[in-house]
Each structure stands twice: as C-alpha cells, then as structure tokens.
Amino acid sequence: DTGVSQDPRHKITKRGQNVTFRCDPISEHNRLYWYRQTLGQGPEFLTYFQNEAQLEKSRLLSDRFSAERPKGSFSTLEIQRTEQGDSAMYLCASSLGLAELPTDTQYFGPGTRLTVL
Amino acid sequence: AQSVTQLGSHVSVSEGALVLLRCNYSSSVPPYLFWYVQYPNQGLQLLLKYTTGATLVKGINGFEAEFKKSETSFHLTKPSAHMSDAAEYFCAVSVSGNQFYFGTGTSLTVIP
Numbered sequence: 001d002t003g004v005s006q007d008p009r010h011k012i013t014k015r016g017q018n019v020t021f022r023c024d025p026i027s028e029h030n031r032l033y034w035y036r037q038t039l040g041q042g043p044e045f046l047t048y049f050q051n052e053a054q055l056e057k058s059r060l061l062s063d064r065f066s067a068e069r070p071k072g073s074f075s076t077l078e079i080q081r082t083e084q085g086d087s088a089m090y091l092c093a094s095s096l097g098l099a100e101l102p103t104d105t106q107y108f109g110p111g112t113r114l115t116v117l
Numbered sequence: 118a119q120s121v122t123q124l125g126s127h128v129s130v131s132e133g134a135l136v137l138l139r140c141n142y143s144s145s146v147p148p149y150l151f152w153y154v155q156y157p158n159q160g161l162q163l164l165l166k167y168t169t170g171a172t173l174v175k176g177i178n179g180f181e182a183e184f185k186k187s188e189t190s191f192h193l194t195k196p197s198a199h200m201s202d203a204a205e206y207f208c209a210v211s212v213s214g215n216q217f218y219f220g221t222g223t224s225l226t227v228i229p
Contacts, residue, residue, distance in 0.1 A: 004160065042121075042207050042219025043161070056216065091160070106217075108153075108160035 002027055004109035006092050012115045013082055020078045021112045023092030030097030032075050033106060034067055036060065037089040049075060050097060082116045089113050119144045119210050123220035131228045136180075136195040138223045140208030143189065150191040151209040151217070152182055161207065167191065178202070203227045 005024045013019050025032050030051050035043035046065070047057045051072040061067075064082075069075040079086055090113075093106040124139040142148055149168050153161040165176025172184040178201075182193045191208060208220040 040126075040221060042209070042221050043217075044219070045216050048216075058216070093161075105163050105166075108162070110158065110160045 004092055004094050004107050006090075006109040006112050008112055009110065010113045010115075012117065014117050015082060015084060017082055018078065018080045019082060019114065020076050021090055021092075021114075023075045023077070023094075023109060025073070025075070025092070025094030026107055028096070029094035029107075030072070031095045031104065031106075032069055033093040033095075034075070034077050035091040035093065037091055037111070038087075043091055046077075079114075082114075084116045087114055087116045119148065119212055119218045121208050121210050121218055121220035123206075123208050123223050125223055126221065127224045127226070129226040129228055130198045132200055133197050136193070136198045136202065136225065138193040138206050138208075138225065140182075140191045140193065140220060141189050142191060142208075142210045144210055144212055146212050149211045150182075150184060151211070152176065152180070152191075152193050153207045153209065153219075155205040155207065155222075157204075164193070164206075198225075198227045200227050200229065 007022045032049045034046040037043045045058050046061050047067050049069040052069050064080045067077045089111040091111045093108045095104040095106045120143045122141045151166045152164040155161045165174045167174045167184045175181045180195045205222050207222045209217045211217045
C-alpha cells in the first residue's frame with residue numbers, strides 16, 4: 001500500500017522536550033498539509049507545502065512549531081519546548097497538486113498521537 | 118470567516134434505516150464543501166465534495182449530500198445504514214482551497 005504514512009504513531013514526552021514527526025506522502029504528490037486534531041474537535045489546518053515551498057501557515061503555528069519539506073518529498077514537523085496544550089493528534093495529508101486546489105483530493109495519513117506529560 | 122457546525126455529536130440509527138448527518142456552514146463567499154469519514158485508527162477518507170455544478174453530490178459507499186445555499190447546509194445522507202458505516206464523520210468548508218475548516222465531527226453508531 002502506498003498511502004500517506006506517519007512516524008511515529010504515538011509519542012509520549014515530558015513538558016519542555018522537543019519532538020519531531022515525519023510524514024511520507026503518496027509518491028508524486030506535490031502538496032503536503034499538516035493538521036492538528038484535539039479530542040472532540042475536527043482537524044485544524046497548520047501549514048501547507050507545494051513541493052518544497054511552505055506556502056501558508058496558520059496562526060495556530062506558533063514560533064515553537066516548524067515544518068520542513070526539504071526535497072519536496074517527506075516532511076517533518078518539529079515542536080520545541082513542548083507544552084501540555086500541544087497534546088493532540090497530528091495529521092498529515094497529501095494531494096497531487098495538479099488541479100485547482102478545491103478539486104484536489106487530500107489523502108490523510110493515520111496521524112501521530114502526541115501526549116505531553 | 119468560514120466555519121462549520123455539525124448538529125449532533127452522536128447519531129444512532131438502526132441497520133437499514135436512513136442516515137442523516139447535518140452540516141451547516143458559514144461563508145461570505147461561495148464555499149467548497151466536503152464530507153470525510155474516519156474509521157478507528159485510520160486516516161480521514163474523502164466521502165464526497167461539492168465544488169461547483171450539480172448541487173446533489175454522490176460519494177462513495179452510497180452516501181450523498183445536497184448543497185442548499187438558501188439554507189447554508191450540506192447534509193449527508195444514506196438511504197440504508199450498514200454496520201460498516203459506523204465511524205466518525207466530518208464536514209469541512211474551504212473558500213481558498215488550501216485552508217480547510219472542519220466541524221467537530223459526528224459519531225455514527227449503527228444498531229443491529
């Protein structure tokens with residue numbers, strides 16, 4: 001299966017530690033998105049890449065968050081100095097990127113569940 | 118600003134009964150509307166989407182939704198529920214196409 005994969009699936013860390021998550025999109029997908037989902041809520045958009053360029057960032061993405069997609073393939077999301085409020089499911093999605101955005105279907109990965117103690 | 122309201126965080130239906138999951142949106146410009154389904158321990162999967170054209174949209178697994186501009190609604194329906202339909206359903210709206218605003222989700226339980 002060549003769907004979107006995320007690693008790790010679960011991460012438990014102590015407050016103040018740094019964490020990094022990885023997302024591998026579907027091969028040849030040009031667009032990659034990061035979302036955050038807290039319990040009882042829908043996913044919230046964090047940021048979006050077109051190839052290696054980070055084109056949009058939500059105001060939810062504080063200075064402690066950084067995302068990269070260095071070669072236009074996999075992406076990493078790093079959270080520095082984690083806080084308990086960062087506990088959430090972090091979702092990655094990718095899309096082909098050849099069509100106008102609304103018609104460009106996003107395929108989601110299973111997510112990385114972060115717990116900050 | 119765009120937003121989505123899903124009425125009913127939990128919906129239970131009997132197997133074979135009609136499924137109706139409600140979604141109302143708020144948008145100052147014509148929106149693009151989506152329904153996603155999330156099965157346990159799996160990623161979100163697109164059920165259907167409305168961008169332009171026909172207001173009745175058919176999706177996978179027998180689901181469909183109708184865009185009603187006058188009611189600012191995009192309710193999801195399925196004529197006959199199946200046990201495998203039990204999942205979390207999310208409605209989403211986008212106007213720019215790159216920022217999606219999701220609702221809080223509706224958990225569907227199918228009773229045998």
